[in-house]
Amino acid sequence: MVTNDLINVYKNEELALEAFREYRLRKGIACKKCGCKDHYWLASKHQFQCKKCKFRTTLQSGTLLEGSKLPVSYFFIGLHLLIRNEQSLTVEEFQKHTGHKYTEPLYDLLRKIKTYVRNNDPNSILIDFIEVANQKIFISKAV
Numbered sequence: 014m015v016t017n018d019l020i021n022v023y024k025n026e027e028l029a030l031e032a033f034r035e036y037r038l039r040k041g042i043a044c045k046k047c048g049c050k051d052h053y054w055l056a057s058k059h060q061f062q063c064k065k066c067k068f069r070t071t072l073q074s075g076t077l078l079e080g081s082k083l084p085v086s087y088f089f090i091g092l093h094l095l096i097r098n099e100q101s102l103t104v105e106e107f108q109k110h111t112g113h114k115y116t117e118p119l120y121d122l123l124r125k126i127k128t129y130v131r132n133n134d135p136n137s138i139l140i141d142f143i144e145v146a147n148q149k150i151f152i153s154k155a156v
């Protein structure tokens with residue numbers, strides 16, 4: 014089934030990081046220190062660096078993942094399940110799909126994802142993800 018295939022794509026942390034970066038670039042990143050909007054991407058650190066003052070912004074900073082040590086893929090897994098299940102998702106099911114050991118951090122993330130879905134169009138970020146995934150597949154086929 015298509016939905017089962019998709020969830021495995023969303024579980025790919027490497028793709029998730031890239032999709033989240035695309036999403037942030039599309040929304041625009043403003044340096045917290047000087048307000049500059051131009052940034053370099055430090056791939057090895059997964060951080061943006063301000064072109065003007067060199068201040069670094071983590072991928073998660075200023076988003077619902079700020080302060081969270083959970084993989085970025087959990088955000089996409091949660092979004093996907095929420096949309097698929099028509100906005101209802103229990104922490105137990107979320108845990109089953111992420112395979113995470115503890116429920117406590119998942120509770121917190123799930124609550125934030127639900128708020129995100131209420132206030133944003135969740136499809137646009139998922140489309141970013143699929144585009145990134147398709148590019149990867151395209152590149153790996155071309156090589």
Ligand SMILES: [Zn+2]
Binds near residue numbers: 044049063
């Ligand atoms: Zn700056």
